[in-house]
Amino acid sequence: xxxxxxxxxxxxGGVTAVINASACGVIQTARAHSDKIGKVYAGRxxxxxxxxxxxxDTSRESxxxxxxxxxxxxxxxxxxRFKLKSLEANxxxxxxxxxxxxxxxxxxxxxxxxxxxxxxxxxVSQLAQGMGYPIQAIHVPKTVDNDLPxxxxxxxxxxxxxxxxxxxxxxxxxxRSMAKTSxxxxxxxxxxxHAGWIAAAGGLVQDHGIPVVVLFPEIEFDxxxxxxxxxxxxxxxxxxxxxxxxxxxxxxxxxxxxxGTRDAFGHAQLGGAAPVVANMVKQALGHKFHWAVADxxxxxxxxxxSKTDVKQAYExxxxxxxxxxxxxxxxxxxxxxxxxxxxxxxxxxxxLAKVANAEKFMPRSFITADGFGITDACKRYLLxxxxxxxxxxxxxxxxxxATLKNVAVARKLAPFELK
Amino acid sequence: xxxxxxxxxxxxGGVTAVINASACGVIQTARAHSDKIGKVYAGRxxxxxxxxxxxxDTSRESxxxxxxxxxxxxxxxxxxRFKLKSLEANxxxxxxxxxxxxxxxxxxxxxxxxxxxxxxxxxVSQLAQGMGYPIQAIHVPKTVDNDLPxxxxxxxxxxxxxxxxxxxxxxxxxxRSMAKTSxxxxxxxxxxxHAGWIAAAGGLVQDHGIPVVVLFPEIEFDxxxxxxxxxxxxxxxxxxxxxxxxxxxxxxxxxxxxxGTRDAFGHAQLGGAAPVVANMVKQALGHKFHWAVADxxxxxxxxxxSKTDVKQAYExxxxxxxxxxxxxxxxxxxxxxxxxxxxxxxxxxxxLAKVANAEKFMPRSFITADGFGITDACKRYLLxxxxxxxxxxxxxxxxxxATLKNVAVARKLAPFELK
Numbered sequence: 149x150x151x152x153x154x155x156x157x158x159x160x161g162g163v164t165a166v167i168n169a170s171a172c173g174v175i176q177t178a179r180a181h182s183d184k185i186g187k188v189y190a191g192r193x194x195x196x197x198x199x200x201x202x203x204x205d206t207s208r209e210s211x212x213x214x215x216x217x218x219x220x221x222x223x224x225x226x227x228x229r230f231k232l233k234s235l236e237a238n239x240x241x242x243x244x245x246x247x248x249x250x251x252x253x254x255x256x257x258x259x260x261x262x263x264x265x266x267x268x269x270x271x272v273s274q275l276a277q278g279m280g281y282p283i284q285a286i287h288v289p290k291t292v293d294n295d296l297p298x299x300x301x302x303x304x305x306x307x308x309x310x311x312x313x314x315x316x317x318x319x320x321x322x323x324r325s326m327a328k329t330s331x332x333x334x335x336x337x338x339x340x341x342h343a344g345w346i347a348a349a350g351g352l353v354q355d356h357g358i359p360v361v362v363l364f365p366e367i368e369f370d371x372x373x374x375x376x377x378x379x380x381x382x383x384x385x386x387x388x389x390x391x392x393x394x395x396x397x398x399x400x401x402x403x404x405x406x407x408g409t410r411d412a413f414g415h416a417q418l419g420g421a422a423p424v425v426a427n428m429v430k431q432a433l434g435h436k437f438h439w440a441v442a443d444x445x446x447x448x449x450x451x452x453x454s455k456t457d458v459k460q461a462y463e464x465x466x467x468x469x470x471x472x473x474x475x476x477x478x479x480x481x482x483x484x485x486x487x488x489x490x491x492x493x494x495x496x497x498x499x500l501a502k503v504a505n506a507e508k509f510m511p512r513s514f515i516t517a518d519g520f521g522i523t524d525a526c527k528r529y530l531l532x533x534x535x536x537x538x539x540x541x542x543x544x545x546x547x548x549x550a551t552l553k554n555v556a557v558a559r560k561l562a563p564f565e566l567k
Numbered sequence: 568x569x570x571x572x573x574x575x576x577x578x579x580g581g582v583t584a585v586i587n588a589s590a591c592g593v594i595q596t597a598r599a600h601s602d603k604i605g606k607v608y609a610g611r612x613x614x615x616x617x618x619x620x621x622x623x624d625t626s627r628e629s630x631x632x633x634x635x636x637x638x639x640x641x642x643x644x645x646x647x648r649f650k651l652k653s654l655e656a657n658x659x660x661x662x663x664x665x666x667x668x669x670x671x672x673x674x675x676x677x678x679x680x681x682x683x684x685x686x687x688x689x690x691v692s693q694l695a696q697g698m699g700y701p702i703q704a705i706h707v708p709k710t711v712d713n714d715l716p717x718x719x720x721x722x723x724x725x726x727x728x729x730x731x732x733x734x735x736x737x738x739x740x741x742x743r744s745m746a747k748t749s750x751x752x753x754x755x756x757x758x759x760x761h762a763g764w765i766a767a768a769g770g771l772v773q774d775h776g777i778p779v780v781v782l783f784p785e786i787e788f789d790x791x792x793x794x795x796x797x798x799x800x801x802x803x804x805x806x807x808x809x810x811x812x813x814x815x816x817x818x819x820x821x822x823x824x825x826x827g828t829r830d831a832f833g834h835a836q837l838g839g840a841a842p843v844v845a846n847m848v849k850q851a852l853g854h855k856f857h858w859a860v861a862d863x864x865x866x867x868x869x870x871x872x873s874k875t876d877v878k879q880a881y882e883x884x885x886x887x888x889x890x891x892x893x894x895x896x897x898x899x900x901x902x903x904x905x906x907x908x909x910x911x912x913x914x915x916x917x918x919l920a921k922v923a924n925a926e927k928f929m930p931r932s933f934i935t936a937d938g939f940g941i942t943d944a945c946k947r948y949l950l951x952x953x954x955x956x957x958x959x960x961x962x963x964x965x966x967x968x969a970t971l972k973n974v975a976v977a978r979k980l981a982p983f984e985l986k
Contacts, residue, residue: 163744165737193747221737223744230748313965318584318640318867321968325582325642328612329649334863357970422860423839440862441841444753448737452870454964534964545873545953546732549740551776 152184153255155472156198157206158191159223159290160261160268164304165311165450166461167260167290168224168550172217173465174258174288175206179214184473189252189557193226195259195268199241200564201248203557216550218462219540221450224552230566232268235275242275244564250281251560256472257283260465262291262302266480267504273478286468287480287500290461292447294345297506298498299482303464304447306457306533309349311449312338312391313534315442316350320358320389323438327387332435333378337422338442340365340393344510346446349530350391351522359385360521363425365395366510367519369404374425375432377520382435390429392421451547455536456491467495491532571603572674574891575617576625577610578642578709579680579687583723584730584869585880586679586709587643587969591636592884593677593707594625598633603892608671608976612645614678614687618660619983620667622976635969637881638959640869643971646680649985651687654694661694663983669700670979675891676702679884681710681721685899686923692897705887706899706919709880711866713764716925717917718901722883723866725876725952728768730868731757731810732953734861735769739777739808742857746806751854752797756841757861759784759812763929765865768949769810770941778804779940782844784814785929786938788823793844794851796939801854809848811840870966874955875910886914910951 157174159167171190178185190204191197197204204225206214217224232238249257259269266287273285289296294305316336323334340346344364351362359381363369381388397403405420422439430437460483467481480503484496514526522530540547576593578586590609597604609623610616616623623644625633636643651657668676678688685706692704708715713724735755742753759765763783770781778800782788800807816822824839841858849856879902886900899922903915933945941949959966 159744163741196747220740222740226747227744228748229745310964314870315864315868317965317968318869319863321639321641322582322863322867325578325646326648328615328645329647336864352965356965420842438862439860440864441858441860442864443857443859444738444741444750445734445755445859445861445864448741449734450737451733531964536964537958537961539956539958542956545729545950545955546736546771546775549736 152186154186154253155188155256155258156191156249156254157188157258158194158198158260159225159227160194160259160265161227161229162292162447163223163227164290164292164447165221165307165453166303166458168217168220168222169458169461170260170288170290170303170465171224172214173462174469175214177466177469181469181473185256186253189254190225192554194228194230195232196228196230196566198245198248199566201559201561203252204554205557208555209552213550213552218458219450220550221448224550225554231264232271235271242271243279245272246276246279246281247561249283252557255284257285258288258468259285260288260290262293263296263505263507266296266500270478270500270504273500284472284477286472286476287503288464288468289480292346293340293343295343295507295509296503297508298503300485300493301483301533303457303461305345306454306460307449308339308346308446309530310454310534311446311452312346312349312442313352314452316360316389316391317353317356317358319440320353320360323387323389330436331438332382332387333390333426333429333437335390335392335422335426335437335439336442337392337394337440338446341395342507342509344393347391347393348510348514348522348526352527352530354521359388361388361390362521363390363392363396364510364515365393365397367515368399369396371428375429378429379433382433390425392425394421396421450540453538454534455538456533458538463495471497488528488532491535571605573605573672574607574675574677575610575668575673576607576677577613577617577679578644578646579613579678579684580646580648581711581866582642582646583709583711583866584640584726584872585722585877587636587639587641588877588880589679589707589709589722589884590643591633592881593888594633596885596888600888600892604675605672608673609644611973613647613649614651615647615649615985617664617667618985620978620980622671623973624976627974628971632969632971637877638869639969640867643969644973650683651690654690661690662698664691665695665698665700666980668702671976674702676704677707677887678704679707679709681712682715682924682926685715685919689897689919689923692919703891703896705891705895706922707883707887708899708901711765712759712762714762714926714928715922716927717922719904719912720902720952722876722880724764725873726868727758727765727865728949729873729953730865730871731765731768731861732771733871735779735808735810736772736775736777738859739772739779742806742808749855750857751801751806752809752845752848752856754809754811754841754845754856754858755861756811756813756859757865760814761926761928763812766810766812767929767933767941767945771946771949773940778807780807780809781940782809782811782815783929783934784812784816786934787818788815790847794848797848798852801852809844811844813840815840869959872957873953874957875952877957882914890916907947907951910954
């Protein structure tokens with residue numbers, strides 16, 4: 149692309165502790181190439197902002213405010229759960245996107261999300277070509293679930309993994325202190341609808357002498373086997389910790405705790421596996437229990453973010469812009485691991501056609517034979533991702549996080565109704 | 568006391584992120600006065616260790632190990648929930664304590680706990696005098712509930728308050744990002760059976776632009792009024808956060824979520840107010856919700872401990888030993904606040920007779936008139952307590968926490984059966 153074009157950036161799906169670090173990487177890199185990239189417009193509330201022409205002019209934010217994004221959790225421009233399906237089913241929306249891009253002279257589309265948004269990003273690039281308004285569509289990976297293919301890991305995951313490992317260690321020390329007369333079993337529920345990567349991070353405390361049982365979505369839940377395992381651990385150690393993935397389910401596919409509600413993508417809204425598991429232990433073994441559900445706390449915990457994760461989130465945002473400047477389209481920057489220890493990686497590039505709508509589960513070799521723990525191979529994979537602390541600044545006892553001005557760009561088109 | 572005597576130290580009740588910092592203060596100060604204090608024996612699993620003559624010889628721990636206690640959460644020697652009631656009801660146990668103290672030449676009794684253990688500590692000092700084996704009994708305050716009288720605050724509280732404030736801020740940023748198409752209400756359940764101090768800390772995010780509703784145990788829960796408040800906030804801000812105390816209850820005293828089980832002290836074991844509240848919002852207003860239950864994570868979160876709290880926990884452990892050396896008995900060192908801003912305090916001393924079995928609730932003036940928030944007076948009280956960060960060291964991505972050797976002292980008495 150020879151002429152100077154504006155860029156569009158949007159955050160998609162569940163936000164993370166470091167998605168704003170990717171935004172920071174995108175915006176700072178674009179600003180550094182103002183000869184090629186004009187303004188960076190952000191979608192207010194994700195792709196909905198593009199569809200409704202509700203664009204945020206990030207050029208109105210100071211350099212300091214953009215820099216502060218690096219240490220601010222959540223989505224500074226708002227995210228959304230709004231899936232564009234096939235070009236046929238959502239032709240009206242895809243065409244509207246191109247119209248909005250054309251109206252605002254947008255030549256670069258940076259979409260920061262998980263598998264669903266990789267798919268949208270890919271389709272935008274396809275359609276744009278067909279409509280004669282070429283867009284360079286680059287996907288910036290983000291998902292705490294760590295389930296995108298090709299890339300070795302996904303920004304957002306390392307920090308949630310660190311949060312879960314630290315929290316599991318701390319709570320396990322607590323229950324160990326109490327076990328003689330009180331709580332003997334502590335259950336922590338973590339995210340991970342289909343993939344057990346987050347739960348696996350709880351298994352890292354194995355090497356700290358903590359008796360821990362991990363319940364993965366990849367392993368069908370067997371109550372009798374589970375109770376026998378808890379019983380054995382409590383008999384040996386006096387206590388045990390259970391880390392259960394929200395996606396843990398019975399052989400028939402039924403989740404341990406399904407609340408019956410579904411999100412905008414039609415996924416079951418989960419939560420409450422921890423009390424189910426805790427009460428199961430109480431009934432079978434009589435042990436006093438405590439349980440916690442980390443929910444949003446785990447993915448927003450910027451205060452204990454992994455330094456490695458923050459760095460990679462920024463680098464992938466930066467790489468996305470660099471790839472666009474080199475003329476690439478329909479690609480995603482990736483983390484390509486070179487070695488575990490010392491941890492080395494390179495930034496790679498994957499075609500979106502291969503990324504979209506593929507999920508990466510825990511390999512069976514990462515889960516112990518009994519299905520309740522993680523193997524050394526898994527530890528070698530996980531440990532580099534939780535290395536280092538990247539503390540935010542604090543003022544008056546609380547972290548200093550950015551709240552942007554988010555000034556709207558003047559509309560040029562007729563309103564568009566979301567269906 | 569002219570001759571050199573040994574000291575006994577025990578941890579009681581629910582542990583905290585900083586109770587080991589108090590242990591560190593006790594042991595280091597005792598070691599610094601080896602002319603007056605011999606060995607410090609710790610009760611394995613709290614007072615049970617004294618009753619069963621299961622003593623830990625802390626002199627077997629290195630100076631480095633003891634120093635590491637300052638940054639280690641939980642109870643390094645084990646705690647217990649085992650309440651000694653009146654001298655009449657538990658005469659056998661009280662007398663046994665004196666026997667064990669006599670057998671091991673223990674002249675100092677440092678008991679690190681909340682209201683129940685202050686009471687035990689007081690009774691031990693009374694009985695010891697009566698039995699002709701004088702013991703200097705000093706209580707070291709500890710409770711995340713912050714409900715001890717006289718002292719301005721209790722070690723353990725500042726750190727859980729910081730955790731709750733930080734977590735509420737982070738999760739609120741998350742729901743704010745998601746609210747356009749997804750989660751509009753986030754509910755965080757925190758500890759506090761009778762007193763709303765911990766929940767109040769969630770209210771500190773009010774000053775960060777977060778629409779937050781706090782549900783205190785001190786305010787009878789009124790569902791209609793609550794729903795109206797959430798409705799108004801979501802209409803104005805697009806989202807809201809609810810921080811609910813586990814002790815929140817209806818006018819008839821029924822907790823929002825009582826699991827039906829009771830702990831060793833006969834207290835109802837709570838948990839699960841968050842899903843109750845969240846579903847109430849869903850039913851009344853239809854908003855998508857997320858909820859978290861912090862449980863042990865909040866009180867063990869040494870990774871985000873308040874520097875002020877860690878410092879005070881250490882200082883009170885140190886002061887307890889200094890008071891004993893000065894000949895005091897049946898007292899507790901306290902935090903006496905001198906000014907809010909700049910925050911200044913002195914270490915005071917309270918007679919245990921006035922501490923035992925009294926609970927300090929949130930003053931009504933700390934809660935806004937509508938019952939859903941905190942006042943400026945409350946903020947002036949809370950803010951100093953969450954100041955400063957006191958990060959533990961990390962190795963390989965996880966905090967370095969102490970696990971002591973906990974070598975047993977040889978028994979000298981016949982076994983004693985706990986009833």
